[in-house]
Amino acid sequence: MLKKFSLAAVAAIVLVACVQSPTGRNQIMLFNDSQLSAMGDQTFETMKAETPVSKDARANDYVQCIASALLRVTPEEYLTNPWEVVVFDSEQVNAFALPGGNIGVYTGLLKVAENQEQLAAVIGHEIAHVMASHSNERLSTNQFIQSALALGDAGTKAYGVRYQQEIMTALGLGAQLGVTLPFSRTHESEADVIGLDLMAKAGFEPRQAVNLWQNMAAASSNNTPQFLSSHPAPENRITELRARMPEAMATFNERKKAGRLPNCRK
Template sequence: MNYKKIIGLVIVLCSIASCKTNPFTGKKTLALVSNSQILPMAFQQYDQFLSQNKVIKGTSQAQMINNVGQKIAKASERWLNANGYQGYLKDYRWEYTLVQDDAVNAWCMPGGKIVFYTGIMPIAKDETGVATIMGHEVAHALANHGQQRMSAGQLQQVAGVATSVAIQNKSAQTQQIIGTAFGLGTQLGVMLPFSRSHETEADRIGLQLMAIAGYDPDEAANLWRRMKANSGGQAPPEFLSTHPSSDTRIRNLTAWAPAAKAEARKFGVTRFK
């Protein structure tokens, strides 16, 4: 395939990339990989992860995670149905699992498979803290962030091929310089900001969901104050990170909390845990 054909492919891919709408923002999103492709793979990886790790069952913490997860998922369904997205969750298979691991972490697979590590529970502190984390993870699933990251990765690969072909007649030194610049440029200028935007979006969506589920959105900023204290200030600079800084998140969540409460009132929720 010659250079012009590769560039043409990039253009075609870009033209069809924005073919799905995020219901919470109304924005077009990358969707080069369909749910029919990504969900079976995600569910398989989730099952494999559980088979290789110690799943905690029957404890008060495990039960709390499951209960909070169900409430947040129900809140998301209420919001989606009320805003014209009936059936949006038909392919989702919600599951909320606590795993023995000291890492301060939680994550969500596409399609609604959510894992909390035991290491994050002391920082979550209580049910409202768990709801803050859960809302964020559910939001990742609802906004199809996994699908978007895979799609962006595919576009990055195609662009990398196009760049390699375009400079194939250059000297080896020039090729190395341009290749390195391309890698750093796309990582720092595209992929990392793309990831941070997803985290910010999930924070905002999750704040609304936890409020609709009856949890106080004012407490979300306190969770991140605890996260910041736990990190001891060891986080990398924001521009080198896949996530916004704790200070940025605290400011954002504090500013967004009133709007989250207002959204919850639309669903008759006026008192919060």
């Protein structure tokens, strides 16, 4: 009876919390937007307190110019609160966006992203993570995994299963390789697709996204096999971008005909 009740409870939660991402992919969301926004704001404030903020006016203007162009074509439902864009003085080759409307770009990225288009590919990708509520989905997935493992642990103890510790370790590893990491790779691929569309709509030449990820791969020494990685392999990521390029170029060319392309100077 306990097993049936648990399964029914999980099924009810899934039905209530199931939504779709901007690409139409089904998602499970257990947290509301205000919770995630508050967490994002708190994390961003902590990062600003712990990481030096760049005082280079030109770098700040450059990043702000690109982010503003992308945000102007971001759907209105993601613009209910003003976005804050901060350039962090760090050699990290990275950028991020957090729920609540927070974008961080590290100065190390400006050395790898060679032009406004390539930086737009990264910032668009990070905005896409927020649009697709990937933080909520990741937290929700982890919540389900922890609950399932707790039930499994209780069940094996209750029935006196031999090798209980070994079984639970195997289950934990299986959850990591079979659920958590693939979800993370799905999030990265989905953010690539949404970000490519954003940069094309904003007037940034989308083919530069391929060049950007080639530069990122060259700057990275990470040779972790894809099935053990939270990110898609660079060659797979580039292949997917190229497959999406005809549609992105059509969007970009429409914007180009209108004669309103960004001119953010590095």
